Amino acid sequence: GASITAPSIGRMFGNLDKPIGNFRETVDGKQQLNKIEINDVNMSRILFQINKEKIPFDDLHIFSMPTNASLNSTEKNVDADQDIYQGELFPEWGICSRHTGNRIFGKIVYNPRNNTAAVKCPLCKNKYGDRYSTSFSSVRFVLACRKGHMSDLDWTKQIHGTDCNEDVGDDDRVYTWNESGGGDNIVFRCYGVWKKKDSEPHGEYDNFVETKCNQEKRLTDLKGLSNTDRLPCQGKFVENTFSSERCTAHAKFVLKSMMSLRSPVIYSTLVVEPHKTHLFNKLCKNYAGRFREFIMDLNDDKPDWDQDDVANKIEKRKNQKTIEIGDELIREIRKSTRKDLEYVDSELKKHLDHIHSGDIALSEKENLEDELDSLKNVVKNGLEEGIVQQGPSSKSIVFPIQWSSSVSGLRFEAMPFNNIKVTNIQTGYSREIDNGDDSDEIDKYAQTRTGKIVSKFSKYTDRTNDNVWYLGNQNIGEGIFIQLQPENEEHKSTDAFSIFEKDNIHFTAWNDYNQKATIAIDSLLDKKDSTYFDQDNLEGIKMKTNPLFVWWHSFAHQIITELAIDSGFTTTSLSERVYCIKKEDGTFSAGILLYVATPGSDGTLGGLTSLVDKNILPKIISNAERHLLSCSNDPVCYERKFDDNRHRGAACHACLMSPETTCSYQNKYLDRNLIRGTIEK
Incomplete structure (x- = not known):
């Protein structure tokens, strides 16, 4: 269910039982929600885990909000002003x-x-x-x-x-x-x-x-x-x-306009090389086994096969009615390269192995780890092979770019990503309208929601085939990945925590709280019958209260403010992805991805990635560091100290706090003082 106010009359879209227009008709060989399906395997794996693995993986689907444009086709015309679904007045x-x-x-x-x-x-x-x-x-x-x-x-x-x-x-x-x-x-x-x-x-x-x-x-x-x-x-x-x-x-x-009245539970996935995963997402659910079979046959019969051979083989099976597949998907296979198809084949093998081993479920923590690995692999390949692109001033730039800050001396590196795909879904909501004073000590450390999560209205079950559908959106965009160089001048690995002075009072406050929260959360996971959402949420709290996460999150907000000036995007259109992952050896890997992802092609025009230039981005980062040292609300702002009763330290709307659409963490886990301690060494 979703509420829409336009402009002062509320309408509630509760379910999909009353869609009209051509929603129920067959268009281009597809019916109902299949016409507006979103393909994202990682998101489906997350949904599989959220549903406690009780719904078959192949029955889980994602759809985008029906629009007149998305339902219009050559077979069935939908006028721009035609009603396509109904809502109920509320209040x-x-x-x-x-x-x-x-x-x-x-x-x-x-x-x-x-x-x-x-x-x-x-x-x-x-x-x-x-x-x-x-x-x-x-x-x-x-x-x-x-x-x-x-x-x-x-x-x-x-x-x-x-x-x-x-x-x-x-x-x-x-x-x-x-x-x-x-x-x-x-x-x-x-x-x-x-x-x-x-x-x-x-x-x-x-x-x-x-x-x-x-x-x-x-x-x-x-x-x-x-x-x-x-x-x-x-x-x-x-x-x-x-x-x-x-x-x-x-x-x-x-x-009714109170933000906490409906606090959504949102999951998101991000793919940094969608051109390689687009085919994979379309093939994995219905055609994974058959596609792998075709590739293996061609490897035996015609080792020098190309994309046309694969398409012809599938087309032949379609004409023989041994496989049902759309012409559009066959055309996409023809447009691919052999290298792309080999990549898809290898990913499909991994996917099938996950299914056969019963390891198909994916937690949000595991998804973030995979995303960070993908980002770092691209950076690593750039360092080893030298990724060269045309810069904004008609010169070639080798990525990633590396530099030492003229303000803090910190050694940064940055990598542009011109083509990323972001998928978001909502699996429920809660009404955060009470202080939750009856929470016990462990719950307060864990910062769990005060309202009960309602999930039954966030999915639609098609009774004709038992498919379960979640509403989502999928956008294409561009972004900048920024991290501290993992090696020092002597090419030795550095500890991400080396940026902190261990006796700094702000670092100590966050670090002590994180350790207490970790103990409390581990106890909560051991003693309480928690849902998969609870487990993901609690693991997330351990990550988000880590001083390294707070440092990068605070830095991300200030950089977004600077980027809005230099990129042409508003702060409301820019989004953040903060990574703080504990590795097997006990050390941490961290960084941020700042991106813009919008419907259509607006997010891929290069306005953001063009700033990844040694003559541009280092200046933006230096400006961010300087502005973090002061706030127009000082001394009131910097005198706000983080403690057990606050979710942030020195942060206000004049400095670090961003619009709700920009911050994925509700403007919590911010502290300008924590960064000041690393800049003013």
């Missing part, structure tokens, strides 16, 4: 905005003449002759609880109790919403009801009658009830308005 109460004066609010109903959503307003009837006002905005308050339930407030009960002289349903009640001054100074008052005229007992409820109960409720009163746990939860999920369950949790009266 179900609205405030009329068609007139000035008293603000009227009531239940949103549908005008029987044209079936449009409207609020029945007596002032509009007097002024315009029509009681149905289509100019309205949804009320901005809702009820929600820690167990994931969300619903409208029972406005009638809260305003009246049982003291109203008119007995009608919510659809025919009218209230006023009186704001004065600002802030919490709002009064909700009973105004009247819609009734039938006495002379027309079989007529419509179009006669407005003012009530005499004079009942009202102030916003401060409702907030008081909420803060003292005196608002009962209705046990409703907005994704399914027809069912409810008994809930013993207390509801909170909150703004």
Whole structure:
């Protein structure tokens, strides 16, 4: 389920039971969600683990949000303004905005003449002759609880109790919403009801009658009830308005726009060489075994085979009806090189080995390790073979570039990645509307969510074939990988922690906390029946509280600010990937990937990667280091010390804190003081 506000009327997309347009029709040989499927094997492996390996791997699929453009084809035309799916209004109460004066609010109903959503307003009837006002905005308050339930407030009960002289349903009640001054100074008052005229007992409820109960409720009163746990939860999920369950949790009266009202559980994967994995992703689920069989046959029968031989062999089997495969996939095979197909064959072998060994599940930690290995391998190959590209000033640049900072003396290296693919999915959400004061000491160290994770509305099961679908998005982009050189001037391996002074108070605070958190988390994993999400989340906390992670995360935020100036991208379009991986020998490998990934080709135009030049990027990094030394909010900012009750140290919106779309870690695990200690040696 997802909520969309456009511009002030909320609509909830709860499920895929009501799609229209050509969604259900066969287009280009594909039906329903297969027309908008996203192929990403690593993400499917993560989903396999999340579902506790109970759903067969081949039944797990990912789809992108249906759009008019994605469903349009030569076979079935979909106009740009054609409806393709339906949503439900939420909240179900609205405030009329068609007139000035008293603000009227009531239940949103549908005008029987044209079936449009409207609020029945007596002032509009007097002024315009029509009681149905289509100019309205949804009320901005809702009820929600820690167990994931969300619903409208029972406005009638809260305003009246049982003291109203008119007995009608919510659809025919009218209230006023009186704001004065600002802030919490709002009064909700009973105004009247819609009734039938006495002379027309079989007529419509179009006669407005003012009530005499004079009942009202102030916003401060409702907030008081909420803060003292005196608002009962209705046990409703907005994704399914027809069912409810008994809930013993207390509801909170909150703004519907509050970010923590819906805190999504998001997983992401990143591929740094998608041109090699595109075919693999398309072949692995349905054609892995057959493709490997074809390659092995050609290796025996025609050792000098090429891509056309592979395509012809598959096409022959298709004509013989021994394999069902689309013409588009065959064309992609023809466009590939033998080297690409050999790579795909080797990856398919590994994939099949994983399945046969029962080792197909992939944790988020393992995925990050694989990503970092891929990034470092490209850097290593660049150092060994010399990757040469044309630079922005008509000169050739050998990658990776290496330099020593003129500010800190730290030895950096950077590598551009012109073609990366990023896949994101949402597997659930929680409502972080409570402080969770009842958490035990271990839970506080582990920083687990205070709300229960709701996952049942984040997937769609096709009952015709038991396929399970998750909503996701997949974008192509470019990025810059930055790390400290793993070897010193004498070509000896260096410890990533060597950048820290071990007696620095900020390093000590983070390091001590990380050690306590690690002990607490290990105890939590041993003693509690944790889900796969819990395990991934807890392992992530161990990584994110590591001072090395905090250092790189803080540095990434400052570099993004500098890049936004030099690359032309806004900070909201730039994203981060922070790596801090413990190796088998106990040492750590760390670095950051700063990237932009957008639909279409906008993220691959080179505006970011062109900055990887010895005459450009070192200056950007030096500027970042200088700006980390001070903040316009100093001394208030740098005097903020990290402790057990905070998720960040010296960081504020004037220096390190970034927009929500940029930071993958909710602006936690930041500390400018930790970096200052490594720059001001």
